Amino acid sequence: MPLVRIDALGADPGRLDALSRAVHEALVETLGIPDDDRFHILTGHDGAHGTLRYGDYLGIHRDEGIVYVVITMRSGRTPGQKQAMYRRIAELAHAYAGTDPRNVFVTVTENEPIDWSLGHGIAQYVTPPA
Amino acid sequence: MPLVRIDALGADPGRLDALSRAVHEALVETLGIPDDDRFHILTGHDGAHGTLRYGDYLGIHRDEGIVYVVITMRSGRTPGQKQAMYRRIAELAHAYAGTDPRNVFVTVTENEPIDWSLGHGIAQYVTPPA
Amino acid sequence: MPLVRIDALGADPGRLDALSRAVHEALVETLGIPDDDRFHILTGHDGAHGTLRYGDYLGIHRDEGIVYVVITMRSGRTPGQKQAMYRRIAELAHAYAGTDPRNVFVTVTENEPIDWSLGHGIAQYVTPPA
Numbered sequence: 299m300p301l302v303r304i305d306a307l308g309a310d311p312g313r314l315d316a317l318s319r320a321v322h323e324a325l326v327e328t329l330g331i332p333d334d335d336r337f338h339i340l341t342g343h344d345g346a347h348g349t350l351r352y353g354d355y356l357g358i359h360r361d362e363g364i365v366y367v368v369i370t371m372r373s374g375r376t377p378g379q380k381q382a383m384y385r386r387i388a389e390l391a392h393a394y395a396g397t398d399p400r401n402v403f404v405t406v407t408e409n410e411p412i413d414w415s416l417g418h419g420i421a422q423y424v425t426p427p428a
Numbered sequence: 429m430p431l432v433r434i435d436a437l438g439a440d441p442g443r444l445d446a447l448s449r450a451v452h453e454a455l456v457e458t459l460g461i462p463d464d465d466r467f468h469i470l471t472g473h474d475g476a477h478g479t480l481r482y483g484d485y486l487g488i489h490r491d492e493g494i495v496y497v498v499i500t501m502r503s504g505r506t507p508g509q510k511q512a513m514y515r516r517i518a519e520l521a522h523a524y525a526g527t528d529p530r531n532v533f534v535t536v537t538e539n540e541p542i543d544w545s546l547g548h549g550i551a552q553y554v555t556p557p558a
Numbered sequence: 559m560p561l562v563r564i565d566a567l568g569a570d571p572g573r574l575d576a577l578s579r580a581v582h583e584a585l586v587e588t589l590g591i592p593d594d595d596r597f598h599i600l601t602g603h604d605g606a607h608g609t610l611r612y613g614d615y616l617g618i619h620r621d622e623g624i625v626y627v628v629i630t631m632r633s634g635r636t637p638g639q640k641q642a643m644y645r646r647i648a649e650l651a652h653a654y655a656g657t658d659p660r661n662v663f664v665t666v667t668e669n670e671p672i673d674w675s676l677g678h679g680i681a682q683y684v685t686p687p688a
Contacts, residue, residue, distance in 0.1 A: 299485070301496065301535055305599050309477045318481050334483030337533060339435050339496060341471075341478035341601075347569045348601035351578050353594030355559070358677040366561065366599060368630070370498070370535055377672045381681050388679030399678045403597060405561055405630055406673040412507045413536040417488040418529045419518030421511050429615070431626065431665055439607045448611050464613030467663060469565050469626060471601075471608035500628070500665055542637045543666040547618040548659045549648030551641050 299414055299423075300325055300371040302338045307350055307362050309342040313395050320390035320397075321367055328382040329375060352403075363401040365391060372423070373408040380406065429544055429553075430455055430501040432468045437480055437492050439472040443525050450520035450527075451497055458512040459505060482533075493531040495521060502553070503538040510536065559674055559683075560585055560631040562598045567610055567622050569602040573655050580650035580657075581627055588642040589635060612663075623661040625651060632683070633668040640666065 302325075304317050318338045325331050343349045352360045367387060375383075388399040411423035432455075434447050448468045455461050473479045482490045497517060505513075518529040541553035562585075564577050578598045585591050603609045612620045627647060635643075648659040671683035 301498070301533075311475060311479070314478065322481075332483075332485060335485040336481055336483040337485075337496070338481035339473075339478070340481065341473075343599075343601075344477060345571060347477070347604060347607070348574065348599070349571070351582075351596055351598035351600065353592075353596040355592060355595040355597075356676055356682055360677065366597070368561070370537060377681075377684065380672050381684070384675035384681055385679040388675075388677075402675070402677060402679065403561075404675040405669065407537055407630060407667055407669050408673075409535065409537050412510050413538070415514035415518075415532070415534040416486055417490065417518075417532060419515040419532065421507075421514055422486055424507065424511070431628070431663075441605060441609070444608065452611075462613075462615060465615040466611055466613040467615075467626070468611035469603075469608070470611065471603075474607060477607070500667060537667055539665065539667050542640050543668075545644035545648075545662070545664040546616055547620065547648075547662060549645040549662065551637075551644055552616055554637065554641070 299335055299416065300331065300337070300369050303368040304338060305341045305343065305350060305366040307343055307364065309344040314340040314342055316395035317365055317391055317397065320394040321387055324383055324386035324390050328379060328386050358400050360401050363397055365397055365402055367402065367404040369404065369406045371406065371408060372411055372414070429465060429546070430461065430467065430499050433498040434468060435471045435473065435480060435496040437473055437494065439474040444470040444472055446525035447495055447521055447527065450524040451517055454513055454516035454520050458509060458516050488530050490531050493527055495527055495532055497532065497534040499534065499536045501536065501538060502541055502544070559595060559676070560591065560597065560629050563628040564598060565601045565603065565610060565626040567603050567624065569604040574600040574602055576655035577625055577651055577657065580654045581647055584643055584646035584650050588646050589639060618660050620661050623657055625657055625662055627662065627664040629664065629666045631666065631668060632671055632674070
């Protein structure tokens with residue numbers, strides 16, 4: 299169920315794929331989602347049709363290695379789970395894509411079970427159907 | 429008011445347009461939004477600058493026909509309205525774009541009236557202005 | 559902390575940059591965020607790999623100058639702050655990018671301090687770490 303958007307600079311499909319694997323494995327490990335619960339939108343920005351902007355906010359020096367990870371999921375994860383998730387995303391983004399952890403930016407937006415239809419026009423998390 | 433993002437694979441403007449019409453008509457029919465209340469961001473991912481990832485989560489076999497529909501709207505719709513909306517999006521995506529209903533993935537994020545400015549720098553849903 | 563997505567038609571890097579500066583300065587002025595707290599994802603849609611749809615909802619005539627500004631930030635801003643923010647975004651988009659204020663569409667989604675990791679795998683807004 300988490301829907302993940304990953305935006306990075308450049309147009310290297312291999313790097314986007316590595317980032318996608320890093321985020322997915324981190325979610326499997328720390329949130330306990332199934333391995334086939336992977337829904338990602340990956341975008342590389344090459345400057346011709348868009349780009350990213352970033353600053354050194356909080357004293358963290360970011361550069362063109364910046365990666366934005368935006369996760370939409372149901373509410374209910376604990377603060378500890380989210381913190382473990384952030385830590386593991388940063389670790390695996392480094393391991394798989396060579397991304398420096400200072401460049402890994404993650405934000406989470408939560409919604410409710412009724413807010414998901416994962417195919418067939420059905421709200422699968424709500425039973426019985428209203 | 430709903431703001432809709434539709435992400436699909438490929439770069440067929442006709443298909444994106446058909447998906448956009450499908451989602452819009454479904455929202456008009458099931459949420460009762462006006463016909464001119466259409467605000468869509470459509471993106472086709474061709475692999476060069478991004479792509480989509482998906483799994484068979486919940487036993488639903490998805491393939492390269494996958495379509496992600498992300499809807500941001502004010503809170504207040506009932507579960508029944510959302511379920512009707514999912515059903516109609518899937519039906520019309522099939523009718524207009526040939527998309528198999530198993531490939532239609534929808535998620536909703538809600539906010540409040542103060543969270544919208546639809547032009548002229550005004551928060552139109554809040555009256556009188558604070 | 560606000561994460562901002564800006565989507566416009568065309569593929570003019572200068573225009574996207576001007577819109578980005580407009581939104582950022584408006585947030586600095588009206589929300590009081592630091593100048594280096596700038597995290598933007600900018601996309602120009604040229605029709606080949608996506609586009610935008612828009613209607614004249616609420617009697618506002620929009621055209622190909624449409625700009626979608628989507629802001630994710632922590633909850634806590636007052637209605638008055640948000641209204642000042644919308645006003646200033648519209649003013650500066652006009653001043654910097656020549657965008658007519660009727661074409662400036664903004665929506666806000668809020669989350670909580672635990673929902674942000676701005677680098678290093680840490681949830682910086684939560685102390686001490688859980």
